[in-house]
Amino acid sequence: MLVTVAADILSLALIKAPGEWGADIAIGSTQRFGVPMGFGGPHAAYLATKDAYKRQMPGRIIGVSIDKNGNKALRMALQTREQHIKRERATSNICTAQALLATMAGMYAVYHGPEGIKMIAKHAHSHAVAVANSLEKLGYKLSTRNFFDTLEVILPSGITASTIQEIALKHEINFFYKADNKVWMSFDEVTTLAEINLIGEIFGIALGKKSENTLKVVEKIGFDSKFARTSNYLNEKVFNKYHSETEMMRYIKKLERKDISLTHSMISLGSCTMKLNAAVEMLPLSWSEFGNVHPFVPANQVEGYMEMIHELEHDLAIITGFHAVSLMPNSGAAGEYSG
Numbered sequence: 001m002l003v004t005v006a007a008d009i010l011s012l013a014l015i016k017a018p019g020e021w022g023a024d025i026a027i028g029s030t031q032r033f034g035v036p037m038g039f040g041g042p043h044a045a046y047l048a049t050k051d052a053y054k055r056q057m058p059g060r061i062i063g064v065s066i067d068k069n070g071n072k073a074l075r076m077a078l079q080t081r082e083q084h085i086k087r088e089r090a091t092s093n094i095c096t097a098q099a100l101l102a103t104m105a106g107m108y109a110v111y112h113g114p115e116g117i118k119m120i121a122k123h124a125h126s127h128a129v130a131v132a133n134s135l136e137k138l139g140y141k142l143s144t145r146n147f148f149d150t151l152e153v154i155l156p157s158g159i160t161a162s163t164i165q166e167i168a169l170k171h172e173i174n175f176f177y178k179a180d181n182k183v184w185m186s187f188d189e190v191t192t193l194a195e196i197n198l199i200g201e202i203f204g205i206a207l208g209k210k211s212e213n214t215l216k217v218v219e220k221i222g223f224d225s226k227f228a229r230t231s232n233y234l235n236e237k238v239f240n241k242y243h244s245e246t247e248m249m250r251y252i253k254k255l256e257r258k259d260i261s262l263t264h265s266m267i268s269l270g271s272c273t274m275k276l277n278a279a280v281e282m283l284p285l286s287w288s289e290f291g292n293v294h295p296f297v298p299a300n301q302v303e304g305y306m307e308m309i310h311e312l313e314h315d316l317a318i319i320t321g322f323h324a325v326s327l328m329p330n331s332g333a334a335g336e337y338s339g
Contacts, residue, residue, distance in 0.1 A: 001023045005018040007028075009029070014118070014121050014148065014227065014228065015223075016227055016229050024050050025048070025049045030044045030101070031105075033105035037295065041295075044142075062077060063076070063078075064307040076201070094268040107252070110242055111242065112240060113239050113240050123191070125148055125187075127185075127187040131185070131215075134196075135199075138207060139207060140203060144224040145223070147223060150184060152184050153185070159206050161179065161183055162177075164177075169204050200215060235317070310325065
């Protein structure tokens with residue numbers, strides 16, 4: 001039987017890699033590596049397999065070779081889905097590229113390096129551990145003591161999820177309400193000490209107890225030590241070299257100079273490649289109103305976002321003559337929509 005593991009990529013800085021305990025395939029999202037949530041996407045995925053299955057993977061595989069000077073060089077070793085490959089031989093019949101998002105996640109790893117990534121993972125985990133300890137002191141139970149960044153809190157009898165939700169909304173905090181007697185919450189690299197103290201206060205109010213608001217975050221692992229990662233990662237030179245903003249900018253500029261783009265020449269490839277976005281279009285993407293919205297946010301908190309989406313769908317339908325247009329990406333590296 002093949003075993004596939006869906007793993008949060010940030011958690012793997014602290015938790016044993018799936019391949020080390022026998023998994024055949026590992027998949028997940030790279031959103032945690034510096035890509036905004038953006039109301040659910042777009043985000044690049046990652047896919048890794050044992051060596052035996054690499055020829056069944058969609059996309060391209062870059063192999064390690066040696067250049068004429070004896071230096072390590074990268075070259076395309078295998079491509080299993082391009083326009084020129086016969087459909088019956090292709091492992092995928094749809095464009096799978098999320099190049100911009102993959103580049104952002106990759107550069108995040110380059111900038112922070114293995115130590116920086118581990119520090120960010122410990123930040124998320126330590127805040128989760130602090131809240132877990134606080135809630136247990138108040139009298140709440142957790143469904144498991146082995147967690148990375150997500151807690152499932154079991155509510156005592158007499159307290160419902162709607163009770164917690166009412167108090168939490170007054171404090172401008174969103175949790176995930178899985179059932180009447182359960183509340184989920186997750187922590188990440190931007191979680192603050194003030195926020196986790198506020199969580200203690202919310203759950204304290206529900207019990208009629210006063211929270212001390214004195215939570216401290218101590219860097220310690222809150223799961224069974226048998227799950228802890230001991231192997232190294234991000235060993236390549238590039239992940240251990242450019243850790244200041246100046247070095248990083250110079251490195252990116254050096255890569256840019258090697259590239260051929262629409263500003264230098266004509267690119268004779270398909271529609272996926274022939275896009276050029278103006279700076280004025282790209283700027284709003286950095287606004288928190290676009291970037292920081294969680295995909296599971298309550299509908300009444302994203303009325304503006306939904307209005308914008310519906311207006312665009314309506315306008316595209318009029319322009320194209322279709323009855324309706326869905327903004328769910330169809331292909332073209334997530335730039336083509338279906339009518």
